[in-house]
Amino acid sequence: MPAQDDASGVRAGLRGLTTRGRSFLAAGGTAVLCSYLLGQSALLRVGVLLMALPLAAAVLLVRTRYRVASGRRLTPHRAPAGQEARVHLRVDNISRVPTGLLMLEDKVPYVLGPRPRFVLDRVEPRGFREVSYRVRSDLRGRYLLGPLQLRLTDPFGMCELTRAFTASDVLTVVPQVQKLPEVKLAGEWAGYGDSMSRAVALAGDDDAVPREYRHGDDLRRVHWKSTAKYGELMVRREEQPLRARATVLLDTREIGHRGNGPASSFEWAVSCAASIGVHLMERGYRTRLLTDTGVSVPSSTTGGSGSVTESIGLLLDTLAVLEHSHGGGLGHAEDVLRLGGEGLLVAIVGALDDDQLARLGPLRRRAGAAVALVLDTGTWTGLRAIFPESSDSSAERQLHVLREAGWTVLPVRAGESLPDIWRQADRNAAHAAASAADSGQARKGASA
Template structure:
């Protein structure tokens, strides 16, 4: 990218005079006036010299024909909240003359830190310089970087001219992703194993897909009935395991969360969603993100064609800018869930009322497995400080009703670990918290 067009000529140079240059010009004009009034030739020569120096610097600097290009590279382009990212800048002198003193300043949002500034003494013709700086944000989001500003200065510091580059980049800060252990979830189907074996056992001879025998095929796969019919060896075609599907539902309703900033229940929910999504993608699930607004990422028709890395990038980008919604219910998420067919459903939920619990109970029948992180948001508001180990009666009732509907419910309090809660979802492990209190 190259600098944008800027005014040139003496007028532009005069506007770029520094405090030192303006002082020299003012002193020179004053000396010339005094020399004229006092009829002092020596003082006149001094005044002319003082005034000519900043004017000459401004004229020379405004007429420079530097051709400078720059580039920016982010490492990584997606940074995790709380971790540093490095921005690499490269300045190329594409002209045939060396540059003078160059001052670089990159524009960054204040949440990423102070604006970085660099001084390059001289760049030879066709030469380049590389500099880098670090940025960090504890808040997820998308932050613009740039444009880069180039400041030209004369050796005496009399004049400075700014040139701006037009291109900019975006740094995406994604939620924190915590590693989750492998667990066996109730009702899940991973595309193989017992459920797959039962499906094959139910298939009759008419459902078998056959092909001709090829050297190296396992003789145990020979289909003798078809071999006798066609007069040549026929073998069963290898079964193609179905891709396991999963949906992670994030409750973004403002009425369903409490607290503010990084310590709010909503930020915990976003981080939990990112961790679960990344874990399911690593396990081979075709995973999508769904919110109460009906937004699905990847969208319909896109999930099957995306690789795990593509899907992860799309979902993390969406979670980076996820915000609280004004909705009051989860009804807009039901249609995408019905259209998605059976699969594993993991829901990260805030406060629920009776209607929302009833809707979730009915949705359970359409999924192969269902896990709910149910946030006791009162603990984020400090309303259960005296008895942190037990939820309120209404909260325990919500847990019980969802469990009776077949959900694996993981009650969440402020400060709980996503990793430990996920481990409690293992169907072979001990029951999760609140089971005794809820009477499940």
């Protein structure tokens, strides 16, 4: 805890006297006055003792409080919305004297629950105490925990001081991430990097593309057939890792979503973007998050499991604080996709008008594959139950326009399961559904 000068410390100690301490101080002053009036020296000694006891307790407490340290640990630092996180507090007595009664109170935002309070009886010299409490929030965001407030008392209860530490920690409540099934998307390996088929076409199934030996190369990779052919030491070229790109486009327009709080269509879309983004990163995609405002969050450019973990953390941290935008279209996102939209494009969009729909459709031509999750936002407010026929016809027309542009369209209604919806993006299932639809049309034509 931060130290103060002696004068301010003494003043703080006097202000912290409890009712008992003030009573002793008043009784001691009365005894000293009576000893002067009555001429009793023994009464003077009693009065001085009564006055000295709370003053000594205040001085001792002021000095002791500088020798108390605290620490806080969060498990985990990122907690999904609706799930609990545990906060561990540790108080160390780094002085040579034991502490008195301690009361701990940690500051937490009201959305995480009530302020936790703990009472510690006594901490021995060089000892410590650990306590913990749980927090939970249904709302995404970053929440400040702390600083910790510590109330110190002396063993006799004469003085009580409340001081706050300066350290605080941040708990990030991220969107819920659902485990998605692995599906084969049409054109999913289009993008950046050398493909497996290209490597086979250049080198053949039983041969490898050699290169000259370099200092530090593993001798086990020496290609003896090429060495004999070229007259110099040749090694097998390392297989280039396959790096596919993906873009997750998230519609954050306030006019495009319905509902309030955690049950709104916007929160469902944010959780959907988190689930799909994490799923693609774990499958090896270099995934970026793109919003309708043009804000792009790229993934790590290095390989390895560490970079994947960092990219997932960056994605979730960004989505944890994402808010509605006040724009009316997807124009800024279109500009970003025109500069580099190759690879897989997954769009999560809310309500679209005809103009926005006409501009979204051509973006398919810039991607190797395109999947659109179109939220039927009326089902988040119950409007579909009031105007079912007109809403159905408008929604089907919009879905038809996107399918004609080459998108794999996945309509989404409130209450539906994201893994089940994502499973419909499987290219094999899509081909089977298309074949069944074509055969059904053919049967109808034949019967007619």
